[in-house]
Amino acid sequence: MSIDIFQRIVIRGIVKTAMVFTLLLLLVSNAYALNLIINAENDTDTISQRKVRAIYGLHLKRWASGAPIKVFTYSDQSDLHRRFCKDLLLVFPHQLRAAWDRATYSGTGQAPIVVSSYEEMISKVIENPGAIGYVDSDELLDERIKTLQVK
Numbered sequence: 001m002s003i004d005i006f007q008r009i010v011i012r013g014i015v016k017t018a019m020v021f022t023l024l025l026l027l028v029s030n031a032y033a034l035n036l037i038i039n040a041e042n043d044t045d046t047i048s049q050r051k052v053r054a055i056y057g058l059h060l061k062r063w064a065s066g067a068p069i070k071v072f073t074y075s076d077q078s079d080l081h082r083r084f085c086k087d088l089l090l091v092f093p094h095q096l097r098a099a100w101d102r103a104t105y106s107g108t109g110q111a112p113i114v115v116s117s118y119e120e121m122i123s124k125v126i127e128n129p130g131a132i133g134y135v136d137s138d139e140l141l142d143e144r145i146k147t148l149q150v151k
Helices: 002-031 049-056 079-089 093-106 118-127
Strands: 035-039 070-074 113-115 131-135 145-150
Touching: 035 118, 049 070, 049 079, 070 079, 070 118, 079 093, 079 131, 113 118, 118 131, 118 145
Parallel strands: 070 113, 070 131
Antiparallel strands: 035 131, 035 145
8 A cells, every 4th residue: 555655656746847847848948939020011921931041041032022131140159049040940050151151252142141139130120121130039019020920
């Protein structure tokens, strides 16, 4: 009998620990949500991951409306940029940098404009109707920008 009680206590402890761990993982992943942002004048509401990769790989240069795309990013050393590359683009930052360098040196494209802060990213996206960028906040307090849903 006492072994059954002991086993139940151990199992309950394991289940509780697993639930707490799962909850913490969910909280941490939501706390660092990546959001693609665009100028609110842009008619695009959703985009495929493939198109995001093409935009940041400098292969897609115009929105469906025909407007030129202006790409903004953070420095290669930024933790946010690293997460963006790995989680959304599925590449390492150095691979993306190599693609940008190839496009720049071959004359087929211009590397994205590097910003140094959340505030600068928001400002640049507001100032440029064809802009695309990314932030790690769900709170976009300016109606002149909107979140682009990745499908």
